[in-house]
Amino acid sequence: MEDDGQSSVAETLDPALQKKHHDMLERLSARHQARKSDSPDSSSSSSSTLESTSSFLAKFSDSKRSIESRIAESRLASSSTDSSKLKSDLAEISVAIDNLEKLLAENSYFLPSYEVRSSLKIVSDLKQSLDILSGELVPKKKFSFKSKSTTKKPESKLPEIQKPDVVLPPKLVPVRDSPGLRNKHGETLVKSFEGSSIGEFTLSDLDSCQVKLTGTVNALFLHRLKKCSVYTGPVIGSILIDDVEDCVLVLASHQIRIHCARKSDFYLRVRSRPIIEDSNGVRFAPYCLDYKGIDEDLKTAGLEEETNNWANVDDFRWLRAVQSPNWSLLPEEERVSLLTISGDS
Amino acid sequence: GLLSIIRKIKKKEKEMRILMVGLDNSGKTTIVLKINGEDTSVISPTLGFNIKTIIYQKYTLNIWDVGGQKTIRSYWRNYFEQTDGLVWVVDSSDLRRLDDCKMELDNLLKEERLAGSSLLILANKQDIQGALTPDEIGKVLNLESMDKSRHWKIVGCSAYTGEGLLEGFDWLVQDIASRIYMLD
Numbered sequence: 001m002e003d004d005g006q007s008s009v010a011e012t013l014d015p016a017l018q019k020k021h022h023d024m025l026e027r028l029s030a031r032h033q034a035r036k037s038d039s040p041d042s043s044s045s046s047s048s049t050l051e052s053t054s055s056f057l058a059k060f061s062d063s064k065r066s067i068e069s070r071i072a073e074s075r076l077a078s079s080s081t082d083s084s085k086l087k088s089d090l091a092e093i094s095v096a097i098d099n100l101e102k103l104l105a106e107n108s109y110f111l112p113s114y115e116v117r118s119s120l121k122i123v124s125d126l127k128q129s130l131d132i133l134s135g136e137l138v139p140k141k142k143f144s145f146k147s148k149s150t151t152k153k154p155e156s157k158l159p160e161i162q163k164p165d166v167v168l169p170p171k172l173v174p175v176r177d178s179p180g181l182r183n184k185h186g187e188t189l190v191k192s193f194e195g196s197s198i199g200e201f202t203l204s205d206l207d208s209c210q211v212k213l214t215g216t217v218n219a220l221f222l223h224r225l226k227k228c229s230v231y232t233g234p235v236i237g238s239i240l241i242d243d244v245e246d247c248v249l250v251l252a253s254h255q256i257r258i259h260c261a262r263k264s265d266f267y268l269r270v271r272s273r274p275i276i277e278d279s280n281g282v283r284f285a286p287y288c289l290d291y292k293g294i295d296e297d298l299k300t301a302g303l304e305e306e307t308n309n310w311a312n313v314d315d316f317r318w319l320r321a322v323q324s325p326n327w328s329l330l331p332e333e334e335r336v337s338l339l340t341i342s343g344d345s
Numbered sequence: 346g347l348l349s350i351i352r353k354i355k356k357k358e359k360e361m362r363i364l365m366v367g368l369d370n371s372g373k374t375t376i377v378l379k380i381n382g383e384d385t386s387v388i389s390p391t392l393g394f395n396i397k398t399i400i401y402q403k404y405t406l407n408i409w410d411v412g413g414q415k416t417i418r419s420y421w422r423n424y425f426e427q428t429d430g431l432v433w434v435v436d437s438s439d440l441r442r443l444d445d446c447k448m449e450l451d452n453l454l455k456e457e458r459l460a461g462s463s464l465l466i467l468a469n470k471q472d473i474q475g476a477l478t479p480d481e482i483g484k485v486l487n488l489e490s491m492d493k494s495r496h497w498k499i500v501g502c503s504a505y506t507g508e509g510l511l512e513g514f515d516w517l518v519q520d521i522a523s524r525i526y527m528l529d
Contacts, residue, residue, distance in 0.1 A: 105409075120396070257414075275389075
């Protein structure tokens with residue numbers, strides 16, 4: 001039966017098509033031969049893609065071993081070497097790990113997913129042992145690439161910002177403002193979202209204000225707040241904070257991102273890990289808000305349970321195993337107790 | 346040369362490499378997990394990157410989901426090589442940072458290594474009242490002035506409800522397939 005089926009398929013195939021197929025196979029095998037013979041050149045000159053799992057694994061494990069031994073050497077030599085040498089050694093190892101990661105990224109398209117995963121694990125293990133090592137050896141020094149990236153950014157950005165300006169005015173399309181409270185000084189601002197259809201809400205350019213928001217929204221944006229106290233009911237999606245100083249913020253959300261915060265206290269309940277970036281002097285404590293109906297609002301936002309993530313802060317400017325100097329836990333004796341607010345002013 | 350060999354290998358495995366980028370808080374990780382049918386209720390901001398291998402129709406998608414925080418945007422370039430499809434995710438409710446969003450996208454599209462990749466723009470968070478529509482986002486990003494050789498499409502979506510995600514990825518996968526697997 002099977003034989004019959006096959007032969008009938010072969011018969012129905014167009015002979016021209018068969019010829020084409022045959023030619024293609026020949027071309028491919030010729031190309032394969034050509035590639036084999038000149039592969040040492042091409043792999044070193046044009047690209048670091050290796051196109052075979054075994055040659056990738058060989059190269060990968062070579063680099064891995066060399067990095068591991070350099071980490072071990074640095075650890076042994078740490079007592080006898082001076083700190084600037086040590087720092088440059090660590091930076092070199094870090095570059096080597098980055099290159100290893102790059103090698104993996106470049107070759108990932110043909111690697112079996114198991115190899116990608118296990119190689120990723122190796123890279124992250126190497127990073128971790130380097131973090132631990134640098135934490136032990138140079139606890140107070142920052143890595144050089146940090147300051148580099150901050151100085152580089154504005155330079156590389158400037159010409160690119162100007163370019164589109166010449167071609168078209170930046171605000172070609174009038175963008176409407178989202179609902180929010182803006183440009184206030186020394187006021188108490190109260191807003192209830194209960195029964196409203198507001199999805200996103202913005203607080204921006206507030207100075208010395210007290211803000212009380214009750215009910216739930218999907219997204220909350222805080223931008224340029226100074227000397228403010230902000231108490232908000234649970235946010236279902238995410239809160240994005242940019243540029244706050246001398247503030248007390250009591251917030252609950254699925255995700256919370258904090259950029260450019262200085263000298264501020266955050267009382268948070270958050271389902272995932274809160275993050276800070278370009279911030280310092282920020283302190284964290286658990287959410288402590290109460291108003292009529294908050295239990296239902298917390299349930300709506302899936303925040304009825306304390307996750308203790310308020311203390312699991314990731315600092316994107318401090319990707320090391322040792323504690324970031326930019327944030328701390330707010331000592332219990334300095335925390336405010338339960339804050340009770342009402343939705344009416 | 347090399348390109349045809351890559352095509353050949355990819356043809357055999359029907360693999361596509363997709364790079365997901367966009368500003369922080371745009372919803373990249375949530376989109377990937379939602380497409381894969383995973384729980385999206387607890388997702389931390391991405392420190393570094395995630396790789397997800399998803400079987401989509403008859404193709405294997407290797408999706409690289411790279412963190413969008415400012416500090417780590419400079420590392421995006423490490424993931425450009427061999428990218429078949431680029432997914433640019435926009436938080437349609439974040440009106441303030443649309444200029445940032447446009448600038449970062451413009452920078453990305455200048456990148457030679459991404460020149461041949463199909464571009465899907467996902468105008469995410471359409472479930473949020475007050476979010477800009479895909480048309481409005483398209484105008485702000487000035488998509489019409491894009492290089493004529495680029496294959497692109499903008500689709501409104503919500504990673505929260507899942508709406509629009511399949512429409513977007515269907516287009517992306519078909520577009521890549523028609524370029525790479527023309528022999529089929």
